[in-house]
Structure formats: C-alpha cells, structure tokens
Amino acid sequence: MANIAVIGTLDSKGIEHQFVADQIRKRGHTTLLIDVGTGGPPQVAPDVSRQEVAEAGGICLDDLMSRQDRGECVSAMADTIPRLMRQLLDQGRIDGVISLGGGGGTAIGTAAMRALPIGFPKVMVSTMASGNIEHYVGTKDIVIIPSVVDVAGLNRVSRTIFTRAAGAICGMVESQVEPNRDDRPLIVASMFGNTTQCVNAAVPILxxxxxEVLIFHSTGAGGKAMESLIESGMIAGVLDITTTEWADELLGGVMTAGPHRLEAAGRANVPSIVVPGCLDMVNFGARDTVPDKFSGRNIYIHNPQVTLMRTSPEECRELGSILANKINQYTAPVSVLIPQQAVSGISAKGGPYHDPEADQALFSSLTGSLRGDVDVRLADNEINDEAFARLCAETLLENIRLHQASS
Known part of the structure; x- marks a missing residue:
C-alpha cells in the first residue's frame, strides 16, 4: 500500500480532488490531501492545510490572502510547495503525487513535482497540456494528462479523465523498479536524428x-537535462556530438536549451569532446510556423511537425564564436572534433543542406576563437561515418584518462 499526495486548490477544485482521492483509495492506497488554495474556505477537509503549506516556506498566509492578488498568491504557493514536498519525501510520507488544475493549479502542482527526484511517480491533469508545457515540466519526468474539459465540476468526461489519471498514478506506485546494481561510471551523450548513426557507433566503444552511456535528445529539454546531470557531479565524461540547440537559441528556433548550454562541463570540471553537430539547422514547428523574416531561406520539411532552416555563413560564423567562448571556460581536458565533410546527415555532398561556404565559416570561427591549448582535431569524414564515431569515443576516453592522471 502506498501513500499518494493529492495536491489542489481545494477552495475551487476540492470536489474534483476528493473524487481522485476516492478513486485512489478504491485501489487500496492511502492519500494525503494537500490544500494550496488561497481563496475561500476549502470545499473538503484537507490532510495538510494551506497554513501548513505556507509555513513550510516561511510565508504568512493571512498577510498574503489579505492583499487579494491572485497572481501573487499562486506564485507564493508555487514557491513554498516544493519545500513541503521535499520534507514529506525525506520523512517517507509520500510515494507518489497527483494534481489537477488550470493555469494556477498547474503552476503550483508542477512546482511541487519538479522538487521530487526522477523516477518518483508524478501525474498532472491540466487544461494547459495542449500548449507549450516546457516551463511546467522542466527536466523532470512529469506525466501531463490533458483534462479535455475544464477542471470545473464532475461530468461524464471529467469523471473518465480523472478516474484514468488516478489509475495511472496507482499503476506507477505499484510498479516495482529493480534496484540499480550498475556501478559503472557514467558518460552523457547528445544526439539528434541526424547524428544517430554517429552516437550509436560510439556508444559500444565506451x-x-x-x-554506462546516457543519451539525451538535443531538443532543448534534452540539453537542459544533460547539463543538469553534468553539474550534479555524477558524470565521468561528456560526448557532446550534437550542439544544435545553440542554432535554435541564436535564431529563435523551438528547440533551444537556453543561453547556458555547454557551460556545465566547465563548471563541473568534466572531461569532454565537443562536435559542431547539426549546427547546419534551426528547428521550427510545422511549415507555416517558420517566421516570415526567413522567407527565401533553405527550408527542409523533416516531418509534418518539424521544419528545418539551413544556417547561413554569417550565422555559422557567430555560432562558431559562441561555442568557442563556452569551450574556453573548460578546465578538464576537452577536444573539439570537426567532421569536415558534413556536420549532419543531410549536409553531406548531394544533401539538401550541403553548403561548404557555411561549413567553412563555422569551422574557421570555432577553431580561430579557441584558446591555444584546446585540442582540435580535423577529420576528413562525415559526422555519421564509423571512423568519426570511433574518433569521438576514443578521444573522450583519452581525455578521461588524462583527467584521472592529473587528479
């Protein structure tokens, strides 16, 4: 039997959260009903009051509610609920968490979930699930279920969605995860569809x-998650083959990992190799989402949901400088490996993104802006050639050995 936290604004959505709690109890588990409402009195009796939630974060709830500013109240609860959740986790009082909400409830519920470790069961039923949910999920494994109808009462649709969501969190806490007995040191790697062959060939060598190699998809969230793990101190080496997220950051694409991508290895003093993989492309959504200012550019439809734009020589020159500035901050052994024949699966000769001028601008800017002591290796290969993958893996292993010898 597990104890599942049910978090909600019980002043406006108490009946709905009570319904979910009842469904969980029918499955044989117990619940901890937590009130994060700041309006009227709760519709149902909570197990953890809003006053207790506020106290966990050092907030005076009476002062907060007296100002009658809903946005301020939501922000305050989103700030304090993570502290309560960490306390409950440390005390062994919760085994999973579920919440229902609109904009405010989703902000509070997912803030609570982001405070919990990866692997801890988390389910959010939200009216916001059909849009951009990156800021709700962050780098955590939160399961987001669209509420379809508003979280506003019980009806034939909401009962179905809420019942299935309760079943989902119960199934998650009932699933026994095999204890980790793998004590191999960890390497992280960045990958895209256009660099898959390279990474897949390098992994067996490592x-x-x-x-043990953990692969992250360079879609923005993947890069952020990888950077977070590097900074945690758990990582022995970084196989950063796919740095494409910087093209999106520079040009407004949808797969940016933000301005701090490529900084964690420097801060954490982790040996690395860095490749300008897929810096020939910027990612947008469906074709009609490409901004009008890019009309006339080399556009490639990767699939109905992803449209690519080829980076220009001027943009590549700037990208090379950005990468070099990040790499110049590295303290552990780092090598920059350049596949001179193609930086992606579609930039090889005959491919839609073959552009020697743009590639040369990228390579010259990158190598010309690096510190003099950074190891640079030019390879007469395409990025997905097996020989280049082997070079990446073997160079990283060499850098790890150098780092160990100097420690």
Whole structure:
C-alpha cells in the first residue's frame, strides 16, 4: 500500500480532488490531501492545510490572502510547495503525487513535482497540456494528462479523465523498479536524428571500456537535462556530438536549451569532446510556423511537425564564436572534433543542406576563437561515418584518462 499526495486548490477544485482521492483509495492506497488554495474556505477537509503549506516556506498566509492578488498568491504557493514536498519525501510520507488544475493549479502542482527526484511517480491533469508545457515540466519526468474539459465540476468526461489519471498514478506506485546494481561510471551523450548513426557507433566503444552511456535528445529539454546531470557531479565524461540547440537559441528556433548550454562541463570540471553537430539547422514547428523574416531561406520539411532552416555563413560564423567562448571556460581536458565533410546527415555532398561556404565559416570561427591549448582535431569524414564515431569515443576516453592522471 502506498501513500499518494493529492495536491489542489481545494477552495475551487476540492470536489474534483476528493473524487481522485476516492478513486485512489478504491485501489487500496492511502492519500494525503494537500490544500494550496488561497481563496475561500476549502470545499473538503484537507490532510495538510494551506497554513501548513505556507509555513513550510516561511510565508504568512493571512498577510498574503489579505492583499487579494491572485497572481501573487499562486506564485507564493508555487514557491513554498516544493519545500513541503521535499520534507514529506525525506520523512517517507509520500510515494507518489497527483494534481489537477488550470493555469494556477498547474503552476503550483508542477512546482511541487519538479522538487521530487526522477523516477518518483508524478501525474498532472491540466487544461494547459495542449500548449507549450516546457516551463511546467522542466527536466523532470512529469506525466501531463490533458483534462479535455475544464477542471470545473464532475461530468461524464471529467469523471473518465480523472478516474484514468488516478489509475495511472496507482499503476506507477505499484510498479516495482529493480534496484540499480550498475556501478559503472557514467558518460552523457547528445544526439539528434541526424547524428544517430554517429552516437550509436560510439556508444559500444565506451561501454566496452567500462562506462554506462546516457543519451539525451538535443531538443532543448534534452540539453537542459544533460547539463543538469553534468553539474550534479555524477558524470565521468561528456560526448557532446550534437550542439544544435545553440542554432535554435541564436535564431529563435523551438528547440533551444537556453543561453547556458555547454557551460556545465566547465563548471563541473568534466572531461569532454565537443562536435559542431547539426549546427547546419534551426528547428521550427510545422511549415507555416517558420517566421516570415526567413522567407527565401533553405527550408527542409523533416516531418509534418518539424521544419528545418539551413544556417547561413554569417550565422555559422557567430555560432562558431559562441561555442568557442563556452569551450574556453573548460578546465578538464576537452577536444573539439570537426567532421569536415558534413556536420549532419543531410549536409553531406548531394544533401539538401550541403553548403561548404557555411561549413567553412563555422569551422574557421570555432577553431580561430579557441584558446591555444584546446585540442582540435580535423577529420576528413562525415559526422555519421564509423571512423568519426570511433574518433569521438576514443578521444573522450583519452581525455578521461588524462583527467584521472592529473587528479
């Protein structure tokens, strides 16, 4: 039997959260009903009051509510609920968490969930699930279920959605995860569809050397998650083959990992290799989402939901300088590997993004802006050639050995 936290604004959505709690109890689990409402009195009796939630974060709830500013109240609860959740986790009082909400409830519920470790069961039923949910999920494994109808009463649709969501969180807490017995040191790698062959060929070489490799998809969230893990101190090496997120950051694409991508390895003093993989492309959504200012550019439809734009020589020159400035901050051994024949699966000769002028602008800017002591290796290969993948893996292993020898 597990104890599942049910978090909600019980002043406006108490009946709905009570329904979910009842469904969980029917499955044989217990619940901890937590009130994060700041309006009228709760519709149902909570197990953890809004006053207790506020106190966990050092907030005076009476002062907060007296100002009658809903936005301020939501922000305050979103700030304090993570502290309460960490306390409950440390005390062994919760085994999973579920919440229902609109904009405010989703902000509070997901703030609570982001405070919990990866692997801890988390389910959010939200009216916001059909839009951009990156700021709600962050780098955590939060399951977001669209509410379809508003979280405003019980009806034939909401009962179905809420019942299935309760079943989902119950199934998650009932699933037994095998304890981790793998004590191999960790390497992280960045990958895209256009660099998959390279990463897939490099991984077995690293595994044969005694490492476990975690692969992150360079879609923005993937890069952020990888950076976060590097900074945690758990990582022995970084196989950063796919730095494409910087093209999106520079040009307003949808897969940016933000301005701090490529900084964690420097701060954490982790040996690395860096490749300008897929810096030939910027990612947008469906074709009609490409901004009008880019009309006339080299556009490639990757699939109905993803449209690519080829980076120009001027943009590549700036990207090379950005990467070099980040790499110049690295303290552990780092190598920059350049596949001179193609930086992606579609930039090889004959491909839609083959542009030697743009590639040369990228390579010259990158190598010309690096510190003099940074190891640079030019390879007469395409990025997905097996020989280049082997070079990436073996160079990273060499850098790890150098780092270990100097420690």
């Amino acid at each position: 595994e044969a050397a005694g490492y």
